[in-house]
Amino acid sequence: MKFGIYYSYWEQEWSADCLPYVERVAKLGFDVIEIAAHHLNNYSASHLDEIGRCARDNGILLTAGLGPSEACNLSSADADVRKAGRAFFEETLQNIAKLDIHIIGGALHSYWPVDFNKPLDKTEDWKRGVEGIASLADFAADLDINLCIEVLNRFENHVINTAEEGVKFVTETGKSNVKVMLDTFHMNIEEDSFGAAIRTAGPLLGHFHTGEANRRVPGKGRLPWHEIGTALREVNYTGAVVMEPFVKSGGQVGKDIRVWRDLSNNADQQKMDDDARESLNFSRFVLQG
Template identity: 35%
Template structure:
C-alpha cells in the first residue's frame, strides 16, 4: 500500500516556522502520513525542530524544488551549472537534516517557461549534474526523483519517455521519475501507458486535477491512473497537490501561473482528497480482482 501525502501549500505559504509546523499537524489530523515541503533554506528554519515534530506525528517528509535561472544545470554556461550543482547538493543535505526521505521536482533545469529549445550540450550538463547529485543523495540515504512537467515549466523533460532516456543517460541506479497527473494530462498521449512505461523507475507520484483544484472537478480519468499504478505494483508515495491564491507562495505561484482561487477553504479540500484517492484506489483493486477471476 502506498503512503498517502499532501503538499504543504494546501496549508501554508511556507514562509514561517509556525506555518510549517501547523502544516505538519493539519496533515496528521487529516490522516495523511507524508507531507511535501518546498525547498527549505536551512538558515531560515529550525530543521531539527521540524524533524522532531514530523517524527512525533509519524509524518514522513519529502521536499521538492525547481532551480532558478542563475542556477540552471541545463545551461551551457559552466559557472551557472556549477551554481546549480552546489544548490542541489545543499538541498540534499537539508532534506537529510530535516529527517526527510526524498528530494524531487524540477532538479534538471530552471523552473520557468523557456524561450528556446534545449541544446545537446545543455542536456549533457544536466545529465552529468544529476548523476553527481544522485551519488550525493545515495550517500545521504535520500531518494532523488525528477519531476516530468509540462512545456510551460521546463523545456527538457515533458514526457515520461524523455525522463526514461535522461535517467538512462545518467547511468545511475538511484535516480527515479516523479510523475504528476496534472502535467501528464497536458503532455502525454496516454497517461496510463506512460505510468506503465515508467514501471519500477517511478519513485514518487503527484495526484492533481487538471484545474489544480478539487479532485473530480476536472477532466482527468483517475480510474485509468489507479489501474496503471496497480499494474506496476506502485507502493511508494502518492501525494495530493493543489494550489490556490487563497494560500500563496509568490515564487511558485508565478512559476505555475496560479492566478485564481481554485478553492478557499483547505480543511474540506484535504478531507475530500483523501477520501477520493482512497475510494479510487479501492475501486481499482476491485476491478483488478474481478478481472482476475476465471
C-alpha cells in the same frame, strides 16, 4: 502507497514555514507532507530539529519538492552557474537528510520556471542535465536520498515533457537512486494515455504527484482516476502519492503557478481542510483499489 499533500496548498509564498502544517496534515489523515526545499538552507539547526521532531511525534513522513532557480541550474551553459548549482544542491541535500527525507522531486535537472524568452538548446541542456544529475547522484546516495526527475509540461520546461523522455533521461544517468517523477497535471497536457505513461515509467517511477487538470484537489475534476489507479497497481507502485493542488491566487505561488482566479470557491481555512480530507479519502479509494 502512502498519501500526502504539498503544504503550499494553503500558502501564497514558497518561503512559508512548513512546521505549522505537519500536525495539521496528520489530523486530516495524511501519511506524508511534502515541503519546499527552496528555503531550508535558511532555517536554523534548531528549527530543522523542531520540524523533524514534530513529524516523528505525529507519525508523518516528509518528502521534498524543488524547482531550482536559474542561478542554480545544473544544465546551464555557464560553468559558474553549474558550480553554484552543485554547491546549492549539496547544502540542500544535507539539510533534507537532517529531516530524514529520502525523496526529493522536481525539475532537478534544469530550473523552474523556465524563461522561454531566452535562447534554448534542448539537446545541450539534456546532455548537461544528465551529467549534473549523474554527478550529484552519488552524493545523494551517501545520504540515502533518491533524486526524482519530474516530467513537466511544455509551458514550464523544455527538456523532459513525457514519461518516455523521463525514462530515457534517468536511464542515461546510470544511477539507481535517480528515478522518474510523474504528475497528473502535467500528464494531462502531454500524454496520450495516463495508464500508458505510468506503465512506461514502470519500476523507475520514484514519486507521484496528483491534481486535477485545473490544479484543484483530486476528485473535483475530470481526470480518469480509476485508470490512473489501475496503472499504479499494475506497476506495483508503493511510494508516495502526493496531491499538489493550487487553488488560491496571489503571492509568488500564485504567480509561478499562474493561478489568476480563485479556484476554491472562496473557501475559508476550514473548507480548505475539508476539501483536502475528502480528496484524501477519494484518492485512497480509487488509487489503492
